Amino acid sequence: xYNPKSEHADEFINNEEINETLAYAEQNKHNAALIKDILEKxxxxxxxxxxxxxxxxxxxxxELNEELFTLAKKIKQDFYGDRIVLFAPLYLSxxxxxxxxxxxxxAKNKHISRRKLTQAEVEKEVIALQDMGHxxxxxxxxxxxxxxxxxxxxxxxxxxxxxxxxxxxxxxVNVNIAATTIEEYRMLKEAQIGTYILFQETYHKENYxxxxxxxxKHNYDYHTEAxxxxxxxxxxxxxxxVLFGLSTYKYEFAGLLMHAEHLEARFGVGPHTISVPRIRRxxxxxxxxxxxxxxxxxxxxxxxxxxVAVPYTGMIMSTRESQKCxxxxxxxxxxxxxxxxxxxxxxxxxxEKEEDNSKQFDVSDNRTLDEIIDWLMTMDYVPSFCTACxxxxxxxxxxxxxxxxxxxxxxxLPNALLTLKEYLCDYSSGATxxxxxxxxxxxxxxxxxxxxxxxxxEELQQIADGARDFRF
Numbered sequence: 343x344y345n346p347k348s349e350h351a352d353e354f355i356n357n358e359e360i361n362e363t364l365a366y367a368e369q370n371k372h373n374a375a376l377i378k379d380i381l382e383k384x385x386x387x388x389x390x391x392x393x394x395x396x397x398x399x400x401x402x403x404x405e406l407n408e409e410l411f412t413l414a415k416k417i418k419q420d421f422y423g424d425r426i427v428l429f430a431p432l433y434l435s436x437x438x439x440x441x442x443x444x445x446x447x448x449a450k451n452k453h454i455s456r457r458k459l460t461q462a463e464v465e466k467e468v469i470a471l472q473d474m475g476h477x478x479x480x481x482x483x484x485x486x487x488x489x490x491x492x493x494x495x496x497x498x499x500x501x502x503x504x505x506x507x508x509x510x511x512x513x514x515v516n517v518n519i520a521a522t523t524i525e526e527y528r529m530l531k532e533a534q535i536g537t538y539i540l541f542q543e544t545y546h547k548e549n550y551x552x553x554x555x556x557x558x559k560h561n562y563d564y565h566t567e568a569x570x571x572x573x574x575x576x577x578x579x580x581x582x583x584v585l586f587g588l589s590t591y592k593y594e595f596a597g598l599l600m601h602a603e604h605l606e607a608r609f610g611v612g613p614h615t616i617s618v619p620r621i622r623r624x625x626x627x628x629x630x631x632x633x634x635x636x637x638x639x640x641x642x643x644x645x646x647x648x649x650v651a652v653p654y655t656g657m658i659m660s661t662r663e664s665q666k667c668x669x670x671x672x673x674x675x676x677x678x679x680x681x682x683x684x685x686x687x688x689x690x691x692x693x694e695k696e697e698d699n700s701k702q703f704d705v706s707d708n709r710t711l712d713e714i715i716d717w718l719m720t721m722d723y724v725p726s727f728c729t730a731c732x733x734x735x736x737x738x739x740x741x742x743x744x745x746x747x748x749x750x751x752x753x754x755l756p757n758a759l760l761t762l763k764e765y766l767c768d769y770s771s772g773a774t775x776x777x778x779x780x781x782x783x784x785x786x787x788x789x790x791x792x793x794x795x796x797x798x799x800e801e802l803q804q805i806a807d808g809a810r811d812f813r814f
Contacts, residue, residue, distance in 0.1 A: 346600065346607040351566035354604035355545050360596045363393045367400040367592070377406050384413055384650040387420060392599035395651035399595055399643060407643070414646035414674045417653045423751060424724045424785070425758045427678040428711070429478040429516070430471055431660070433687045433702065434459050434498055438484025440520075440557030442543075444588060444621055444632065446702060447484045449557065457687040458489050464501045466691035472510025474682050474690075474711045475769035477727040477761065479512055480539060482702070485520035485559060492526045495519060499533045509768045509810055514729035516581070520559065521568035527575025536732050537614050538572045539581035540565075545597025546589040553588060569601070573609050578738030580605070581658070583617030586641070587634050595644060602652050611739050615656040615678065616648055622662050622703040642671050649675030654745045661707040665717070668707060672723065682711035715765065716774045719781045726758035727765060730813035752791065753814040756798045759785055760812050763805045 344356035370376050380394045390398075398410055435458035438447040446454050459467065471479065481498060483490045495517070502512050514536040521540060530538065544550050547562050554560045569580045582601050584594040598616065606612040620641065621632060636644070648657060659668060659676045661683040668679060684690050685702045709717070715725045730753060731741055744750040759782050766778040782802065789795040794814070801812040 346604045348604075349567065349570060349608070351563040352547070354608075355566055355597050355600055357547060360545070360593055360600070363396050363596050364592055366393060367396040370397050371400040371402045373397075374403055374406065377401050377403065381406070381409055381413060381650075384417075387417060387653050389653055390651040392596050392603060392651070395599055395647050396592065396596050398650070399592060399647045410643075410650065411646050411674060414649040417649055418673060418675050418677070420748070421653055421745065421751075422656075422677045423755060423788075424722060425677070425726045425728075425754055426672065426718055426723045427478070427656070427726045427728065428476070428681050428714070429480055429678060430474075430476045430680055430683055430711075431518075431685065432464075432467060432471065432479045432481050432502075433685060433689070434464065434481055434483040434495070435486070435490045436484050436687050436702070437486040437489035438557075439486050440484070440559040441555045442557075442559060443553050443555070444543075444585065458494075459498070459687060461497060461501050463688060463691070464498050465505055467688065468502050468505045468512060469507045469510070470690035472505070472507050472512065473769070475510075475715075475727070475765045476682075476711070477512060478514045478516070478536070478729055480516040480518050480680075482518050485557065490519075492522065492529060496529060496533050499530075499535065503534070509764070511811070513811075514732050521565045522571075524571045524575045527572045527577055531576040535577070536729070537579040537581045538569075538577045539583070539615065539617070540568050540572075541583040541585055541617060541619070542566060542597070542601065543585045544588040544594060545584065545601070546593055549589045566601075569605060569613075570608065573605070573611070578611070579614035579732075579741070581615035581617060581656075582613040583615075583619060583658070585619055585621055586636055586644070587621035587632055590634055591636050591640065591644060595647065598648070599651055602655070611742050612652060613655055614737075614741070615658050616652065617658040617660075618645060618648070619660060619662050622706070638667050638670065641667065642674060645671045645676060646674045654742060661705045662703060664706040665709070669721070672721070679714070681714035682709070712769070712771050712774050715770065716777060719774075719777050722781075724755070724758045724781060724785055725762055725765070726754075727761035728754065728757040728813075730757045734813065752794065755785065755788060756794055756814045759798065760801055760805065760814075763802050764810060767805060 344359035345353045348354050436447045439449050442448050499515050516536040518539040550562045572580050602612045656677045657675045658678045660680045718725045766775045
């Protein structure tokens with residue numbers, strides 16, 4: 343039986359409920375009156391239930407779909423304004439004992455080059471990332487209790503936080519590693535991680551078990567219940583996601599929203615972030631094998647529907663997607679993107695070669711971080727390297743209450759401008775700096791609180807004079 347408050351995966355992600363939801367959505371995809379009512383509810387910025395959002399996703403009425411996109415843009419602006427947060431993935435090890443058939447790291451792949459970074463190599467990677475301008479990383483590693491035990495991950499986190507190179511510093515380490523125990527989540531919490539991220543891959547249990555034929559990841563329930571254990575282990579912020587293309591997108595969409603509803607129902611805090619990756623070609627992997635690919639237009643509608651259904655959540659899109667696709671969905675809901683990313687182990691300190699077969703997936707957006715920054719500002723976005731909420735303790739239910747009330751915006755824009763100014767002073771090209779200074783001057787006018795504006799202007803000048811790391 344479906345129960346969003348249950349601790350059991352088959353009850354809070356219930357197959358019967360999803361199938362009934364999809365049937366209901368299909369029956370009502372031309373029901374203009376119902377769809378208008380759902381959109382009206384979404385206008386209140388309080389979110390939607392999975393069944394309501396599934397009706398919007400199925401909607402086949404062009405003018406109402408346009409209204410959906412317009413609403414998604416408004417909600418994105420209401421909660422996140424013009425800010426786009428930047429981060430980079432850091433691959434620590436591609437050793438893995440799982441048999442995931444969509445990932446080149448799978449244990450049976452004898453073609454891929456296996457590598458695990460030493461702490462000295464982690465330091466080189468981090469310095470290379472700092473020299474690009476990054477302040478926020480998402481560390482990635484395959485599941486291998488011998489090569490990648492929790493102690494190794496903790497050592498890497500400590501190394502990352504301890505590296506200060508020139509004006510560089512990684513201020514937030516998010517962690518994307520395999521499902522683990524409450525005790526090990528406590529250890530990650532003590533290591534001062536930011537968000538714990540874990541993609542479900544697919545919520546369709548039968549497909550999940552077929553796609554993960556061997557290894558500990560084969561256990562669907564253990565994997566699906568990982569976010570609960572993370573929160574029970576004291577981690578305040580968790581990030582969900584599916585890998586679109588493994589199962590039908592409508593099923594995944596409903597399951598993803600049910601997971602968000604479950605976390606809200608059981609812990610009072612929904613997902614801090616939701617990621618929307620699509621399967622990409624990689625060594626030994628052909629995406630067409632799975633026959634569930636989605637068009638860019640469908641992808642854009644998924645992003646818009648998630649934004650109106652879960653208005654408070656951060657939405658992440660990686661360099662899996664092309665510049666054109668990323669540009670299409672930024673204003674529909676995406677609030678975080680990666681830039682200058684490498685998906686191989688050791689890819690930052692050493693030039694990533696075209697023939698390198700250690701990459702987890704092919705990158706579609708190969709621009710440098712500075713090119714990404716310039717591109718965002720050209721479209722009137724504010725690139726942000728902000729990590730202030732984590733460092734000020736605005737996490738978990740405290741962050742969510744501020745976000746849902748809209749109060750968090752009093753901190754977000756000033757912090758974005760401060761971190762952008764740091765980037766412009768330390769890392770940008772001359773052309774990007776000139777554009778960035780204009781963006782900052784323009785955005786200062788959007789600060790309505792005179793005391794905040796006065797303090798911001800003082801700290802921007804101090805950054806220009808050489809000081810660093812201010813935050814609201």
